[in-house]
Amino acid sequence: MEQKLKHVDIPSSEITPESLYLSRRDWLKVMGIVSAGALLAACAPKLSGITATGSGSSPETQGAPVPDNAHGQTADEFGNPLNTFDEIANYNNYYEFSTAKDAVASLAADFKSTPWAVEVDGLVQNPRTWSLDELLRFEQKERVYRLRCVEAWSMVIPWTGFQLSDLLAEAAPMASAKYVEFTTLMDEEQMPGVGSRFYPWPYTEGLRLDEAMHRLTILATGLYGKPLPNQDGAPLRLVVPWKYGFKSIKAIVRIRLTExxxxxxxxxxxxxxxxxxxxxxxxxxxxxxxxxTERRIGELSRRDTLMFNGYGGEVAGLYAGMDLSINY
Amino acid sequence: MRHFPWLRILVHIIGWLPLAKLIFDFAAHNLTVNPIQEIEQRLGRAALYFLAAALAITPVHTLTGWRSVLPRRRALGLYAFFYASLHFLTFAGLDYGFNLAQILDLVTTKPYIIAGTLAFSLLVPLAVTSFDYFIRRMKKNWKRLHRLVYPAGLIVIVHFVWARKGNLFQLQGDVLQPLLWGLLVVFLLILRIPAARKWVSGLRQSIMGRRRAQTHAEK
Known part of the structure; x- marks a missing residue:
């Protein structure tokens, strides 16, 4: 079983330097033209390049298929440039630490993400606890995904991670398994927000088994070729790019298959x-x-939101025949 | 003899503070990576703070008998309107690029934006009639008109709650801040009900009376 797991060791020389990944936006310059941009936007009916038709299957809403391994890619399949590491690492919805998105990074600075263990259990043939090192032996790929928050902002993020389907294949779901439940660590000593009584801790999320097995669904272990920053869900988080960001649960300690x-x-x-x-x-x-509409972080005008976040070509089939206004 | 108007100056210093901090943080690149939203939300919160402060003037006077706070209410109310206007301008201009069709759609269909727009439109006539000229001219009607600030205060809280992720009635989600501000505004409004007001000023007078009697006895 162990031989099947391919250990991918990317030499650091191969990791694209951040300066090539992105042309850092100069905020002073950008913000200097804010008012001009606002005036322009008043004249232009649509500033965003992509028009959503809502069907999710029309050519305009689909870029090229998402590459299996986007190593060194500087844009998503539509040509949207990546957000900077600083943007991704300083704007985090992570209520275990704080409800203020710019306060999470410093509050999570001392979070202990090693050693780490993930329990995979429930309706599986091979329940077991995985260490992070073991999980890192699954084929690590780089995936450039758009992340669309339910609060109507978005980013383009170069994740490193492995397909959840690889792990689930090892766990071997039973025929009765229909759903996958994920649970975040709940550690009041490390996570000041967990003390709040306004939330049903621990954070849990779920996917239908076919959604979990989809090739686009990954467990991310890093971004920009670096280990995942604590504030982005270290050491292991889910990324489901066609769903609102809150589905992509952080700091996972348990994966349970259920009926x-x-x-x-x-x-x-x-x-x-x-x-x-x-x-x-x-x-x-x-x-x-x-x-x-949504605001892409780093952009001044809003862009139209795409059906399935632009991944309809690959995922719309999962929801064939379903009324998405009822199953929202 | 007129005293040095320190309270008046203090109100104006505090009045410009949120804008000064915004400009400072803008220059220092300290408005998160989503500065438009940060600007929008900060201006909205500043408007709420000043609205609450304006609503606090009467209760503070009732509680303490301190008369010199009363003339400060107008400036506080106008700062609330000033920040509410900037908040609305940021929403319409920076956030939605003055896209009138889109803004009109939001303003008429999205609950928290309906509430915010309603509260703002209630403040407009109050700001317009804030000059001495109108106070003299409108007489009793001026006071009647300016009672619109009470519903405006409540609607602003609804706007604040609905803009957050959560459910106030089930006390679930990101509702702590709007909840506390809501309780404060409701408390300030309750203190205006004649019975409550009478009770509070009676309380004050009996405390002051007792204190006076005490100091008298100590002599």
Whole structure:
């Protein structure tokens, strides 16, 4: 069994330096033209390059298929440039530490992500606990994904990680397994936010088994070729790029296969606002705000949100025949 | 003899503080990687702080009998309006690029934006009629009109709650801040109900009376 796991060792010389990954936006310059941009936007009906038609299958909403390994890629398949490491590492929704997105990085600075163990159990033939080192032996790939937060901001992020399907194949789900439940570490000593009584800790999330087995669903272990920063969910987080960001659960300690649909964190807090599926969908608004547009971090004007976050070509089939306004 | 107007100067210093800090943090690149949202939210919070401060003037006077706070209410209310205007401008301009069709859609369909727009439109006539000229001219109606600040205060809290992820009634989610501000605003409004007001000023007078009696006895 062990031989099947391929250890991919990327020499540091091969990792694209950050300066090549991105042309760092000069904020002073950018913000200097804020007012001009606002005026321009008043004249231009649409500044965003991509127009969502909502079907998810029309050519405009699909770039090239997402490459299996995007090593050294500086843009997503639509040509959208990557967000900078600083942007990705300083704007984090991670309520275990703080509800202030710019406060998480410093609060998580001393978080202990090693040693780390992930329990994989429930309806599987091979339940066991995996150490992080063991998980890093799964084929590590670089994937450039858009991340669309339910709060209507987005980023383009170069993750490193492995397909969840690789791990689940080792666990061997039983025929009765229909869902996968994920649980975040709940450590009140390290995570000051966990003391808040306003939330149903620990953070849990869930996927249907076929969503979990999809090639785009990864367990990320790094970004920009570096180990995952604590504030981004070190040492191991889920990334499901066609769903709102809160589905991509951080600091995972348990993966359990179940027959029943698992309880999930935001769905427990407000079931009519955060559905189990939570696929990115510009046509199904959050009850209190619009999901039609988003602000890409680093950009001045909003862009149209794409159906399934632009991954419809690969994932729309998972939801064939489902009414997505009911199964939001 | 007129005293040095330190309270008046203090109000104006505090009034410009949020904007000064915003400009400072902008220059220092300290507005997160999503500066437009940060600017928008900070201006909104500043508007709320000043609105709450303006609403606190009457209760503070009732509680303490301190008369010199009363003339400061107008400036506080106008700072609230000033920051609410900047907040709205940031929403319409920086955030939505003055895209009128989109803004109109949001303003008419999205609950938290409906609430925010409503609260802001209630403040507009109050700011317009804040000059002495209107106070003299409108007489009793001026006071009547300016009671609109009470519903505005409550609607602003609804706007704040609905803009957050969570559910206030089930006390779930990111609701602590709006909850505390909501309780404060409700408390400030309750203190205006004649019975509450009477009770509080009665309380004050009996405390002051007792103190006076005490100092008298000590002599």
């Amino acid at each position: 029943e649909r698992p309880q999930t964190f935001w769905n427990t807090i407000a079931p009519d606002e955060y559905g189990f599926y939570s696929n990115v969908n510009p046509e199904v608004d959050h009850p209190r705000w619009s999901q039609a």
